[in-house]
Amino acid sequence: MSGTQTGRGAAPPAVELRGITKRFPGVVANHDIDIEVAAGTVHAIVGENGAGKSTLMKTLYGMHRPDEGTIAVNGARVDLNSPAAAIGHGIGMVHQHFMLADNLTVLENVVLGAEREHGIGAAARKRIRALSEQYGLGVDPDRLMEELGVGDRQRVEILKVLYRGANIVILDEPTAVLVPQEVEELFGNLRELKREGLTVIFISHKLDEVLGVADTITVIRRGTTVDTVAPADVTARELATLMVGGELPVPELSESTVTDEVMLRVEGLRVESADGRAAVDDLSLSIRRGEIVGIAGVEGNGQSELIEAIMGMRPAARGSLTLGGVDITAWETRRIREAGVGYVPEDRHRHGILLESPLWENRVLGHQTRRPSANGVWIDAAAAKADTRRIVDAYDVRTPGVDVLADALSGGNQQKLIVGREMSGEPRVLVAAHPTRGVDVGAQAAIWEHLRRARAQGLAVLLVSADLDELIGMSDSLHVILRGRLVAEADPATVTPERLGSAMTGAGLDEGTGEGTVESVEEGTGEGADQSDQPDRSDQPDRSDRPDPAAPDTPGTPDTGTQRPDDEDPA
Numbered sequence: 029m030s031g032t033q034t035g036r037g038a039a040p041p042a043v044e045l046r047g048i049t050k051r052f053p054g055v056v057a058n059h060d061i062d063i064e065v066a067a068g069t070v071h072a073i074v075g076e077n078g079a080g081k082s083t084l085m086k087t088l089y090g091m092h093r094p095d096e097g098t099i100a101v102n103g104a105r106v107d108l109n110s111p112a113a114a115i116g117h118g119i120g121m122v123h124q125h126f127m128l129a130d131n132l133t134v135l136e137n138v139v140l141g142a143e144r145e146h147g148i149g150a151a152a153r154k155r156i157r158a159l160s161e162q163y164g165l166g167v168d169p170d171r172l173m174e175e176l177g178v179g180d181r182q183r184v185e186i187l188k189v190l191y192r193g194a195n196i197v198i199l200d201e202p203t204a205v206l207v208p209q210e211v212e213e214l215f216g217n218l219r220e221l222k223r224e225g226l227t228v229i230f231i232s233h234k235l236d237e238v239l240g241v242a243d244t245i246t247v248i249r250r251g252t253t254v255d256t257v258a259p260a261d262v263t264a265r266e267l268a269t270l271m272v273g274g275e276l277p278v279p280e281l282s283e284s285t286v287t288d289e290v291m292l293r294v295e296g297l298r299v300e301s302a303d304g305r306a307a308v309d310d311l312s313l314s315i316r317r318g319e320i321v322g323i324a325g326v327e328g329n330g331q332s333e334l335i336e337a338i339m340g341m342r343p344a345a346r347g348s349l350t351l352g353g354v355d356i357t358a359w360e361t362r363r364i365r366e367a368g369v370g371y372v373p374e375d376r377h378r379h380g381i382l383l384e385s386p387l388w389e390n391r392v393l394g395h396q397t398r399r400p401s402a403n404g405v406w407i408d409a410a411a412a413k414a415d416t417r418r419i420v421d422a423y424d425v426r427t428p429g430v431d432v433l434a435d436a437l438s439g440g441n442q443q444k445l446i447v448g449r450e451m452s453g454e455p456r457v458l459v460a461a462h463p464t465r466g467v468d469v470g471a472q473a474a475i476w477e478h479l480r481r482a483r484a485q486g487l488a489v490l491l492v493s494a495d496l497d498e499l500i501g502m503s504d505s506l507h508v509i510l511r512g513r514l515v516a517e518a519d520p521a522t523v524t525p526e527r528l529g530s531a532m533t534g535a536g537l538d539e540g541t542g543e544g545t546v547e548s549v550e551e552g553t554g555e556g557a558d559q560s561d562q563p564d565r566s567d568q569p570d571r572s573d574r575p576d577p578a579a580p581d582t583p584g585t586p587d588t589g590t591q592r593p594d595d596e597d598p599a
């Protein structure tokens with residue numbers, strides 16, 4: 029137990045949670061939680077999916093009333109009965125799903141709902157500029173939100189809470205949507221907040237990142253605090269063990285299963301955005317039976333449009349799509365699904381799940397014309413329920429039953445349900461966007477194992493992910509997408525997350541050659557450049573040890589090839 033002691037005469041903890049218990053019908057989400065967060069520190073909360081992290085943070089942000097327990101802020105007991113009350117006590121929260129209006133400017137987004145602070149004009153602009161400068165956020169108040177990338181949007185969300193006077197900032201899985209460079213920038217921002225005396229509390233499933241940026245880590249298991257540790261005293265593997273209360277299973281390694289039979293072919297595809305610009309431009313790729321093809325890219329470079337075009341949710345302005353040799357370019361989504369294409373959507377709340385419906389109805393969603401969900405034209409509720417129970421079992425979805433509403437599941441458990449559903453009915457092709465986003469390390473390894481097994485039986489997978497270790501570890505071949513085009517092909521056997529990340533931003537990996545475009549991300553071609561642009565590679569493994577999702581302590585434990593964020597100054 030280190031990092032939480034406040035010595036005699038020291039400032040009181042910024043936050044002190046004592047004996048917090050929160051019950052939902054049939055579930056004790058938090059049970060007798062004790063946490064002290066020292067002022068001016070970065071405090072991470074880790075735990076399995078459904079462990080109770082979000083519930084606890086929502087309680088601290090006044091969105092839930094605890095059934096038992098007390099909360100003190102800066103040494104004084106408080107009653108946080110609403111987010112407004114939390115903000116009144118200097119507590120702000122950055123949610124995982126950004127709440128920003130695209131057609132407004134940064135300034136308008138920041139002041140929306142806080143007009144009373146500094147109005148909506150010059151004073152507000154001045155305040156935003158001052159905050160942005162003080163905390164090194166680099167946000168221009170007059171930029172239009174739609175022009176900003178994911179990292180900047182997140183900084184606007186942080187600015188929003190600072191603008192409202194927060195000195196305790198809660199972030200819910202802030203790095204889930206970020207690529208490595210953006211993670212570094214975020215961590216730079218968090219360190220800056222800390223230097224300015226603010227307190228940061230964040231939830232994360234990425235244990236290497238937690239070890240890199242947190243001063244103190246609290247582990248929650250099955251609703252209660254099991255330990256509070258300092259990063260210097262634990263490894264990522266030990267943290268994972270604390271989270272699950274035992275050793276993680278070791279999944280089997282599998283050989284390549286790629287065949288010659290092309291299952292999905294995309295040829296010369298162009299997809300246009302509403303204003304006629306090419307979101308996907310002249311893109312060609314093919315996925316063979318038993319192959320996982322990975323797409324790496326900074327969010328917003330055409331990945332979503334590519335996937336939506338394949339799934340019949342957007343028209344192809346040019347080019348063609350074929351499934352097992354059959355032209356499906358003009359097919360609608362339902363027909364594509366019925367032809368054996370599974371789909372794990374990027375935004376599970378918009379496309380993947382109906383929060384107000386029970387789990388078994390969610391099992392039927394998108395599968396309403398097929399067994400076991402349907403019998404002829406009728407929905408077969410009994411069969412759908414039985415199959416939902418099978419998914420709950422196979423994918424370890426933590427739920428009291430299949431009749432509860434999807435809304436009652438933790439985010440990671442909703443994701444496991446979607447992946448389980450989409451893997452049902454033996455799809456021929458799976459189009460998966462961020463299949464393990466928000467799931468804990470144990471569940472992630474389990475999902476990878478399911479995918480590997482299905483691949484061995486011939487499943488062809490298009491894998492889009494922001495998790496570069498996942499892409500490298502799972503893919504048989506790997507493309508980089510930039511501004512709607514495939515600009516590079518990487519060999520998953522040799523490429524590192526750093527080199528891949530750099531290719532994603534359009535920076536040539538072969539700096540040594542002075543070439544402007546990236547065509548190959550093979551490690552061999554740029555060895556010299558590679559070493560010179562990575563300050564400290566001493567913790568890098570042999571190539572043969574490349575991040576392998578089959579290993580229980582991957583991705584991203586310090587000894588698997590992902591650099592510890594502290595090893596390097598943020599860009």
Ligand SMILES: Nc1ncnc2c1ncn2[C@@H]1O[C@H](COP(=O)(O)OP(=O)(O)OP(=O)(O)O)[C@@H](O)[C@H]1O
Binds near residue numbers: 056076081082438
């Ligand atoms: N509104 C709700 N109604 C009923 N049960 C809920 C509700 N919110 C959360 N739960 C349950 O409380 C438990 C804790 O959920 P919580 O979302 O806090 O977990 P988490 O640790 O944040 O998980 P994840 O890592 O998957 O986001 C889970 O069993 C969940 O199903």
